Amino acid sequence: MTEIRKRIRIGVIGGSKPGQEARETAFEVGRLIAENGAILVCGGLSGVMEAASRGAKKAGGLTVGILPGNNPSDANLYIDIPIATGMGYSRNSLVAMNSDILIAINGEYGTLSEIAYGIIYGRKVIGLGTWDIQGVIPAESAATAVKLALGSLENP
Amino acid sequence: MTEIRKRIRIGVIGGSKPGQEARETAFEVGRLIAENGAILVCGGLSGVMEAASRGAKKAGGLTVGILPGNNPSDANLYIDIPIATGMGYSRNSLVAMNSDILIAINGEYGTLSEIAYGIIYGRKVIGLGTWDIQGVIPAESAATAVKLALGSLENP
Amino acid sequence: MTEIRKRIRIGVIGGSKPGQEARETAFEVGRLIAENGAILVCGGLSGVMEAASRGAKKAGGLTVGILPGNNPSDANLYIDIPIATGMGYSRNSLVAMNSDILIAINGEYGTLSEIAYGIIYGRKVIGLGTWDIQGVIPAESAATAVKLALGSLENP
Amino acid sequence: MTEIRKRIRIGVIGGSKPGQEARETAFEVGRLIAENGAILVCGGLSGVMEAASRGAKKAGGLTVGILPGNNPSDANLYIDIPIATGMGYSRNSLVAMNSDILIAINGEYGTLSEIAYGIIYGRKVIGLGTWDIQGVIPAESAATAVKLALGSLENP
Numbered sequence: 026m027t028e029i030r031k032r033i034r035i036g037v038i039g040g041s042k043p044g045q046e047a048r049e050t051a052f053e054v055g056r057l058i059a060e061n062g063a064i065l066v067c068g069g070l071s072g073v074m075e076a077a078s079r080g081a082k083k084a085g086g087l088t089v090g091i092l093p094g095n096n097p098s099d100a101n102l103y104i105d106i107p108i109a110t111g112m113g114y115s116r117n118s119l120v121a122m123n124s125d126i127l128i129a130i131n132g133e134y135g136t137l138s139e140i141a142y143g144i145i146y147g148r149k150v151i152g153l154g155t156w157d158i159q160g161v162i163p164a165e166s167a168a169t170a171v172k173l174a175l176g177s178l179e180n181p
Numbered sequence: 182m183t184e185i186r187k188r189i190r191i192g193v194i195g196g197s198k199p200g201q202e203a204r205e206t207a208f209e210v211g212r213l214i215a216e217n218g219a220i221l222v223c224g225g226l227s228g229v230m231e232a233a234s235r236g237a238k239k240a241g242g243l244t245v246g247i248l249p250g251n252n253p254s255d256a257n258l259y260i261d262i263p264i265a266t267g268m269g270y271s272r273n274s275l276v277a278m279n280s281d282i283l284i285a286i287n288g289e290y291g292t293l294s295e296i297a298y299g300i301i302y303g304r305k306v307i308g309l310g311t312w313d314i315q316g317v318i319p320a321e322s323a324a325t326a327v328k329l330a331l332g333s334l335e336n337p
Numbered sequence: 338m339t340e341i342r343k344r345i346r347i348g349v350i351g352g353s354k355p356g357q358e359a360r361e362t363a364f365e366v367g368r369l370i371a372e373n374g375a376i377l378v379c380g381g382l383s384g385v386m387e388a389a390s391r392g393a394k395k396a397g398g399l400t401v402g403i404l405p406g407n408n409p410s411d412a413n414l415y416i417d418i419p420i421a422t423g424m425g426y427s428r429n430s431l432v433a434m435n436s437d438i439l440i441a442i443n444g445e446y447g448t449l450s451e452i453a454y455g456i457i458y459g460r461k462v463i464g465l466g467t468w469d470i471q472g473v474i475p476a477e478s479a480a481t482a483v484k485l486a487l488g489s490l491e492n493p
Numbered sequence: 494m495t496e497i498r499k500r501i502r503i504g505v506i507g508g509s510k511p512g513q514e515a516r517e518t519a520f521e522v523g524r525l526i527a528e529n530g531a532i533l534v535c536g537g538l539s540g541v542m543e544a545a546s547r548g549a550k551k552a553g554g555l556t557v558g559i560l561p562g563n564n565p566s567d568a569n570l571y572i573d574i575p576i577a578t579g580m581g582y583s584r585n586s587l588v589a590m591n592s593d594i595l596i597a598i599n600g601e602y603g604t605l606s607e608i609a610y611g612i613i614y615g616r617k618v619i620g621l622g623t624w625d626i627q628g629v630i631p632a633e634s635a636a637t638a639v640k641l642a643l644g645s646l647e648n649p
Contacts, residue, residue, distance in 0.1 A: 144290045262342075270579070274423065426586055426614075
């Protein structure tokens with residue numbers, strides 16, 4: 026198996042129009058994912074997705090964006106590997122499917138659908154100021170969220 | 182436009198393993214949908230989907246089942262028009278997309294994803310003993326739920 | 338199983354901009370499908386799809402249109418049951434999946450993808466002035482095509 | 494835009510059960526894609542897909558596999574970035590969508606659907622012993638195919 030393949034993939038889900046605080050949290054989550062050698066998976070667009078991708082690239086990480094449209098160039102500028110699906114919001118299912126674990130930050134109904142898919146696919150979902158749904162593990166900070174994610178994958 | 186096409190389409194979403202009460206509610210919802218001349222749309226499988234389809238067929242209605250697998254014959258026996266998608270749970274998005282309004286009965290995370298998609302696509306979602314999510318309009322009985330659905334479509 | 342469910346489903350595939358002759362063939366194919374009690378499945382849009390649907394409705398048949406967009410009202414006016422997928426051209430796979438047999442009329446690359454999917458899913462594909470691909474069974478007229486389709490399903 | 498994002502993406506499509514010669518051609522195509530700094534995109538499974546991925550990794554390239562199933566670990570061992578779709582053969586559309594240009598090697602009906610999608614999405618399709626379809630640009634060798642692909646993208 027290739028070296029890249031062995032890396033953990035952490036999905037970051039959240040709204041496209043977060044406030045400043047959620048944006049900063051997302052940046053920090055992305056940065057910590059990259060610093061810990063994991064791959065960032067997200068929906069590839071703006072808001073939480075872009076902030077997290079920017080954080081991950083700042084730390085030299087690798088970023089995958091699974092897009093609703095059919096044009097890979099729709100992805101934000103911090104996505105290394107854009108995957109166009111042409112499926113619209115149905116792609117939310119694929120974001121969850123391609124993450125070993127999910128960190129949800131803020132977000133509205135799109136994020137809610139991704140949380141639901143995460144749990145359906147047996148992924149743990151860690152929450153930062155997001156939907157208070159049974160099954161979401163709340164975290165207090167970006168650092169705690171990433172630590173929880175990595176710890177849970179190493180000792181499942 | 183064809184006569185069938187003019188009919189309202191009401192989506193019934195809910196778990197595949199409901200209790201007896203939810204099953205009876207689903208049957209009643211399906212029956213009332215059909216009696217009011219609307220088409221029942223659902224996920225085509227067992228549990229709430231099957232009970233609602235059975236109710237609709239009992240009243241001579243028309244039923245559409247949008248299936249996760251790639252075999253139309255996976256549909257329960259009360260589905261008139263099975264639509265295989267081969268998309269797995271990603272088909273939840275299509276159930277919402279093809280309903281003018283949704284009635285959620287009971288259900289787990291699959292239902293939660295369908296509620297989220299309903300709201301994303303601008304459909305009203307009426308709830309009967311289901312997820313208590315912002316945006317879900319609670320109803321007390323099958324009769325109230327179907328009345329709310331039809332009323333809301335006639336006077337949006 | 339419901340009476341509607343027992344009916345054979347014949348998919349009609351073909352381009353959205355056919356010439357007059359292909360349009361007339363499609364109308365005739367649709368009419369004969371309906372007269373023989375089968376359900377017409379198609380991509381729901383214009384051209385061959387619309388002509389076949391119009392033919393089927395003229396003969397009192399039932400028509401299903403599996404659409405690329407996310408709005409059921411994109412369907413042509415002769416579709417009874419529009420199924421929106423929001424998947425763009427990826428929905429071509431679903432047209433094949435939901436047909437017991439396919440009749441290809443004219444068409445370009447979208448039709449070619451549907452022919453390929455038909456064969457992948459083990460459906461026979463009958464051709465009327467369409468791609469000359471190994472595996473496509475050529476027919477000389479609308480009447481022959483529908484007769485071949487029904488005969489092949491009754492004596493597979 | 495990130496450095497990885499700037500790289501050309503070449504899709505290699507072909508059957509899962511090719512003969513020895515097609516396998517060697519695929520390996521060579523993959524190797525040359527990587528040597529020229531492009532990213533290899535494919536369906537992620539066996540046969541032509543695996544041989545091309547192996548060639549690309551041998552030359553230190555980056556490989557993306559867009560899978561039919563819902564488990565990223567279904568990918569062959571030479572895939573760096575597996576993308577699970579859970580869409581079955583409908584994912585063929587996504588392989589074409591995520592390639593700047595396609596090289597078809599051998600292959601059966603799955604490959605035919607990918608050729609069709611490539612042309613639908615405006616991608617050039619170069620053929621090596623594959624379907625002789627209008628629109629496919631034939632090449633004589635792996636080297637010619639990759640040279641044609643790169644040349645066509647640099648001078649479109």
